[in-house]
Amino acid sequence: MRFAVAFLAFVSVAATVAWMATQETTYAELAPIFAAKCVPCHSPGGSAPFSLTTHEAVRKRAEKVGLMVASYVMPPCQLKSDFGELCSIPRLSFDEIVAIRRWSTSGAPKGRPISVKPPNRKTDWRLGGPDEVLAGGSRVRAEGGAYWRAYIIRIPAGMKNIKAFDVRPAYPPAIRHVLLSIEPEMEARMTDSKLGNDGPGFGTFGSLGPDTQNLVGAWAPGYYKWRLPRGSAIPFQKDRIFVAQVQYNPTGKVADGKFELALYGSRQRENRVPQWLSVGTKAIEIPPVGRKTMRAIKPLTEDIRVLAVHPEARLAAREMMLTAKLPNGNSRKVFGGSWDLYWIGAYNFLNPQRLPKGTMLELTIEYTNGLDAMHTPPQPEKIVYGYGPKDELGWVHLQYIPAK
Ligand code: HEC
Numbered sequence: 001m002r003f004a005v006a007f008l009a010f011v012s013v014a015a016t017v018a019w020m021a022t023q024e025t026t027y028a029e030l031a032p033i034f035a036a037k038c039v040p041c042h043s044p045g046g047s048a049p050f051s052l053t054t055h056e057a058v059r060k061r062a063e064k065v066g067l068m069v070a071s072y073v074m075p076p077c078q079l080k081s082d083f084g085e086l087c088s089i090p091r092l093s094f095d096e097i098v099a100i101r102r103w104s105t106s107g108a109p110k111g112r113p114i115s116v117k118p119p120n121r122k123t124d125w126r127l128g129g130p131d132e133v134l135a136g137g138s139r140v141r142a143e144g145g146a147y148w149r150a151y152i153i154r155i156p157a158g159m160k161n162i163k164a165f166d167v168r169p170a171y172p173p174a175i176r177h178v179l180l181s182i183e184p185e186m187e188a189r190m191t192d193s194k195l196g197n198d199g200p201g202f203g204t205f206g207s208l209g210p211d212t213q214n215l216v217g218a219w220a221p222g223y224y225k226w227r228l229p230r231g232s233a234i235p236f237q238k239d240r241i242f243v244a245q246v247q248y249n250p251t252g253k254v255a256d257g258k259f260e261l262a263l264y265g266s267r268q269r270e271n272r273v274p275q276w277l278s279v280g281t282k283a284i285e286i287p288p289v290g291r292k293t294m295r296a297i298k299p300l301t302e303d304i305r306v307l308a309v310h311p312e313a314r315l316a317a318r319e320m321m322l323t324a325k326l327p328n329g330n331s332r333k334v335f336g337g338s339w340d341l342y343w344i345g346a347y348n349f350l351n352p353q354r355l356p357k358g359t360m361l362e363l364t365i366e367y368t369n370g371l372d373a374m375h376t377p378p379q380p381e382k383i384v385y386g387y388g389p390k391d392e393l394g395w396v397h398l399q400y401i402p403a404k
Pocket residue numbers: 001034037038039040041042047048049061064065068069074075076077089092173221222249
């Protein structure tokens with residue numbers, strides 16, 4: 001887990017907590033915060049493994065709750081952007097963190113009785129009635145770390161294009177995210193038969209390979225939906241097929257990893273087609289038991305509207321920041337913060353953001369091959385660029401449409 005992430009921030013929160021400990025906070029006062037920022041996942045049928053819908057439930061885990069919020073681990077969507085919140089379940093404010101931490105370390109009192117309503121999961125698809133609902137996925141291992149598996153899904157004959165999609169997991173705690181792409185069918189089937197001899201789908205390591213142009217978008221609990229703006233869609237070409245790459249999260253028992261994929265098409269005859277541009281480098285070399293900062297720059301040659309951001313790095317990445325230096329001298333944070341391979345897929349911006357021609361996109365990634373690496377011990381050899389399991393990547397892909 002992202003435990004040591006923001007140790008300094010944690011210390012400063014702890015200090016503020018101590019300073020404010022004279023006032024008593026009750027669960028009743030905090031309930032609206034839990035309801036808005038925890039319960040969407042932490043409730044029956046949600047993506048988290050336990051509920052936080054009652055005083056009793058939160059009190060039982062009060063210490064862990066205080067620790068998780070103060071160390072910026074929960075809620076999980078912690079990356080920041082000047083383009084607005086990256087997730088539909090936003091981060092906690094500093095004051096909210098302080099209040100929860102104070103409550104959790106002072107006996108977790110209840111206050112007046114209050115009930116938090118869990119979300120109604122019986123409701124239909126959040127984007128309205130889909131044109132098609134397809135199925136994918138298989139069983140999820142009981143034990144071990146998070147892992148990826150990709151599934152080939154046939155494109156419905158009646159659909160001409162895609163402009164939005166949504167995902168509904170059979171068992172939400174087992175699925176972290178789904179990356180949807182449209183691939184050449186022959187190649188996808190060959191990969192499937194080469195790698196997929198252990199049940200439905202085939203294993204991957206977070207990427208299908210270097211060709212991001214085929215990516216449609218991402219789904220994850222708490223993310224904004226992938227939905228293109230009016231007048232844009234991705235057309236289905238001949239001999240193509242969907243590949244849905246799923247990050248599975250073992251939960252202690254063998255689980256149903258199937259999911260429904262809802263598709264929405266555009267009936268408009270003319271559509272603009274979104275594209276991806278990539279900022280990054282193949283010149284990655286992280287010394288044995290050492291650190292490295294990688295920088296890459298990309299100038300924009302036209303005005304664009306940014307729809308989504310898909311960062312790609314692996315176990316050695318620690319911090320990532322993509323900045324847009326505008327021609328007028330101002331700077332905007334496209335997105336960035338501490339990196340966790342197991343929580344990050346792609347972010348869809350709620351509102352597309354305009355960047356003018358002449359903008360310099362600047363990517364900085366800090367890597368570590370040391371004890372401060374998140375999920376892996378220091379490697380005795382240097383880590384280099386590549387798509388193999390021991391390699392490292394450093395890309396940020398932006399999905400955009402040209403702005404008129
Ligand atoms: C987007 C979904 C989501 C949101 C929002 C969310 N959580 Fe979680 N939470 C999870 C998942 C999934 C796990 C299981 C741990 C894992 O898989 O990393 C978890 C685990 C936890 C744990 C246990 C961690 C451990 O290591 O034992 C605590 C405590 C927790 N969450 C508290 C909270 C609190 C408090 C909030 C609100 C401030 C919150 N979470 C918001 C999804 C979420």
